[in-house]
Amino acid sequence: MYTALTIAGSDSSGGAGIQADIKTMMAHGIYAMSAVTALTAQNTTGVADILEVTPDFLEKQLDCVFTDIFPDAVKIGMIPSAGLIEVTADSLLRHRARNIVLDPVMVATSGARLTDLQAVEALKEKLLPGADLVTPNIPEAEVLSGMKIKDGEDMEEAAGKIGDTYGCAVLCKGGHQLNDANDLLYRKGSFKWFKGKRIDNPNTHGTGCTLSSAIASNLARGMEMEAAVGLAKEYLSKALADMLDLGHGRGPMNHAFAVRDWRGDAANEK
Numbered sequence: 001m002y003t004a005l006t007i008a009g010s011d012s013s014g015g016a017g018i019q020a021d022i023k024t025m026m027a028h029g030i031y032a033m034s035a036v037t038a039l040t041a042q043n044t045t046g047v048a049d050i051l052e053v054t055p056d057f058l059e060k061q062l063d064c065v066f067t068d069i070f071p072d073a074v075k076i077g078m079i080p081s082a083g084l085i086e087v088t089a090d091s092l093l094r095h096r097a098r099n100i101v102l103d104p105v106m107v108a109t110s111g112a113r114l115t116d117l118q119a120v121e122a123l124k125e126k127l128l129p130g131a132d133l134v135t136p137n138i139p140e141a142e143v144l145s146g147m148k149i150k151d152g153e154d155m156e157e158a159a160g161k162i163g164d165t166y167g168c169a170v171l172c173k174g175g176h177q178l179n180d181a182n183d184l185l186y187r188k189g190s191f192k193w194f195k196g197k198r199i200d201n202p203n204t205h206g207t208g209c210t211l212s213s214a215i216a217s218n219l220a221r222g223m224e225m226e227a228a229v230g231l232a233k234e235y236l237s238k239a240l241a242d243m244l245d246l247g248h249g250r251g252p253m254n255h256a257f258a259v260r261d262w263r264g265d266a267a268n269e270k
């Protein structure tokens with residue numbers, strides 16, 4: 001059995017964070033494990049509160065996982081503070097973690113800040129250099145590259161800057177563009193565009209978490225980076241195109257499309 005670990009925050013509404021990661025990994029046939037960085041009280045309309053774990057407790061979770069069931073891939077999502085980032089980076093290095101996919105979560109779809117400003121600096125200094133792939137959306141790529149992004153050419157320049165500065169592959173996600181949903185992979189000096197048709201669904205809560213967990217799941221199976229990204233984008237598009245509509249705000253996607261074969265019916269029908 002292939003295994004993966006998510007290091008992220010819990011989303012009480014189940015659409016993003018640890019919950020989205022585990023659903024995605026399960027749908028990929030991966031044994032999913034988690035190290036929780038924070039509890040969030042949130043739903044589709046916003047984040048009511050955040051309760052961080054202590055760095056010491058995060059370190060213990062990571063030690064427990066790595067010394068027992070070594071993960072074939074690691075997905076990193078929301079880490080709210082610099083102290084928690086430092087512990088994570090040290091632990092990944094100490095345990096020689098592999099296939100590390102870093103989603104540099106900063107702000108939720110609902111607009112709430114999920115990480116403080118010192119955490120962004122620690123992310124750059126400690127986590128990016130050890131990651132195999134970092135997956136910023138456009139606003140995050142602007143923060144990491146220090147430049148404004150208006151079009152595809154700017155995405156290429158920003159992804160190149162981030163990749164060359166931190167020595168990792170970069171997937172700049174285009175979900176925040178108006179007309180299409182094209183993502184750009186920069187790796188070892190070359191670019192590859194993953195074209196996506198924009199799906200007319202406002203329920204995009206957790207798209208970034210889902211995409212990065214799907215990539216980590218594919219890497220855990222031993223897939224090459226390009227194939228892993230391409231297949232992950234296909235999974236994300238299918239989950240979004242299923243048009244699940246839950247909650248009063250920006251709702252989650254449907255991972256259940258992937259288990260319909262087993263159920264023999266539409267798992268989301270009520």
Ligand SMILES: Nc1ncnc2c1ncn2[C@@H]1O[C@H](COP(=O)(O)OP(=O)(O)OP(=O)(O)O)[C@@H](O)[C@H]1O
Nearest residue numbers: 109137173174175176181198199204206207208209
């Ligand atoms: N309306 C859409 N139609 C098709 N694909 C989309 C749409 N919105 C986002 N995506 C895709 O979803 C993935 C995540 O991209 P996005 O830029 O939304 O990341 P994000 O902002 O980190 O996500 P999150 O909503 O979790 O914060 C990308 O592959 C992107 O192309």
Ligand SMILES: Cc1ncc(COP(=O)(O)O)c(N)n1
Nearest residue numbers: 009016017078108109205206
């Ligand atoms: C615990 C947690 N992690 C990540 C996100 C980002 O996801 P989104 O931008 O879709 O709200 C979130 N809202 N909550």
